Amino acid sequence: MKLVVQVKLLPTPDQASALLATLHACNRAATWIAQVAFEQNTKDRNGLQKLVYAEVKATFGLSAQPTVRVIKKVVDTYAALAAAVKARRLGPSSCQRHRKAVSSPVGFRPHAAQPFDDRCLSWQFRARTVSIWTVEGRMKGVKYTGSADQLNTLSRCRRGESDLVQRDGKWYLIATCETPEPEVYAPSDWIGVDRGIVNLATTSEGTNYQGRRLTRYRRWQARKRAELQRKQTRSATRRLARRSEQEHRHATHMNHRISKEIVSVAQRTGRGIAVEELDGIRDRVRLHGDQRGIHSSWPFHQLGAHLAYKACQAGVPFLEVDARHTSQRCPRCGHTERANRLDRDRFVCRRCGLAGPADHVAGVNVRNRARSAWAFVTMPVPSAA
Template sequence: MKIVVQVKLMPDAAQAPAIGATLRMANERANWVSGVAFEQGAPRAYELRKHTYADLKSAGLGAQAAQHTIKKVSDAYTTLRANIRAGNLGRPGSRRRAKAESKPIAFRPEAAHPFDDRCLSWQYDAQTVSIWTTAGRLKNVRFACSAGALKTLREYRRGESDLIERDGVFYLIAVCEVPEAPLNEDPSGFIGVDLGIVNIATTSTGYRAAGRGLNRHRKRQAELRRKLQAKGTKSAKRRLKQRARKEARHAANINHIISKKIVTTAERTGRGIALEDLTGIRERVRLRKDQRTPLHTWGFHQLGTFIEYKAHRAGVPVVYVDPAYTSRQCSRCGYTDRKNRVGQATFACRACGVTLHADDNASHNIDRKGEAVWTAGRESRAPATP
């Protein structure tokens, strides 16, 4: 299983300008290659090299850096074509799709650029790296990371690492191949996870992660951004820049904590995890204007991704189930009715009279669906032998 480990580079006063100039030049050349690819109809990397490799070398990029620049542009166009085919950019003729198809792909000056083992070497004991730059090879560039991240790098790092700049700070994002634990082929049951906004996650084991704190944090951040944007002074803009991505980092940290608790419980009890397949929910539902911001800042996909990769590392099976009627169906008797959902937090069955917290009821329906999906997946679909 591939995961990424992010480390912070701490170059000295002489090293930082060289690293920054290299990153900016690589992305500037990537924009030029992107223009050539757009004019040539986005050819494959091999054909694109014929048109651009010599010019990249003469511009000052090394052989490996030039190859990576061409590959980065080719991969970007491959991703764009895949998104167009999948309909992620709208239907043919839509404004968003027309905008994406009408101009070359652009790369920001501080966008990520890949380095392989020929351009970048790691010294784990000294916590330094040696990296190629347009000003020559830089040695003894210090980096900082946690002890756990350093252990993962030392044991599992494979392939390329991306150099990126955020707010004047350089980071290396390294790819690590971490072995997965043997999958539990015979789980004793499934933990149903109901995802929501008021309660971020509610499990059928009784764990509930309330979203009140995160929602308050987001509301405070939005109000602060509004005030600083209205102020418009240099100091206000500087403050906005300092607080950029703070909300996203806070939400990601909370999702990491929640996912770790859910996966740890499943591993300890020998069960699997059942999640709702909420793909396309933002396009399907219609909400009032005051409800749109909470919906579009809802990090259900990120939480599901965190649960999935942590479960794979622990050998815990994960299944996705259809979320239809999980909030309307009684987990005790199976009666389904829209009127069963009395309020946001209250479920009262019209048939058997049971009263439960609505999220608890939904999580029990999800765990039952998870078992059915897991059993159906293990059953043979081959026709019977005559």
């Protein structure tokens, strides 16, 4: 399986200046290439490289291999945009967001990440240094650091490209690593996980990971953010950026903790993990104005991603099942009706009278659907007569 490992670079002031000039040059070139690709309607790598290769080398001061990587970055960006349009993640064609995305060339921020392959970047794992190409020449002996687990994974499993990133004045390398996948065992049963806003996760066993603390924290952050935005000073802008990073790290930490505990329970008991498939939920759900901020910052997708990759690392089976009516269907008699859900917290079946917390009922329905899906997948194929 593929993982990314982020290590922190420790450049000297002169090295940091060279890295910054490199990022700026690469992203200026990428913006120009993206404009040519848009005007010429050439988005394939070979065709675009024939159009721009010589001029990029002459104009932006890039050598051969970095020029190729910048062109590839532009091609990948347009491919990602086309995939987003096809999957309707930008809304219908009449949507302003959709029209804006397809009617102009993509642009790259001066500090946007830049990928480097093994010709442009080499690692010296024992010395904990890297040698990296810059616009000022090859720069050797740039130190890096990270946790013991990160450094061990990096030295054993690094493959492919590494991205140079500047964030809040600090430098990072994000490397792709390929680790062997453990064999996935046949589950004895499933743990259904219902994700939500008030309760971040509720399992079919009734374990509830409440999000009230996170909600209070985010409301407090929103109030502080509004106060700083009203000031409109440089200091307020810097503090806003720091608060945004703090909030993101806080939510990520909670999702890591919840997913780690669920995967640990599943592995210890020999069960699999099932979650609802929530792709496109932002387009399906209509919210009041005061709910949009909470919904847009809802970390359910990140929680699902953490569950998926931690389960894969541990060899735990992982399934996504149909999310329709999981909170309105009775797991005992199968009766499905909107009126079964009395309010956000309570479920009472109108036919058989089964009652309980609505999120717990949804988790049980997710588990039951995983049982059915797994039984269908593992059903023996009848032999031909």
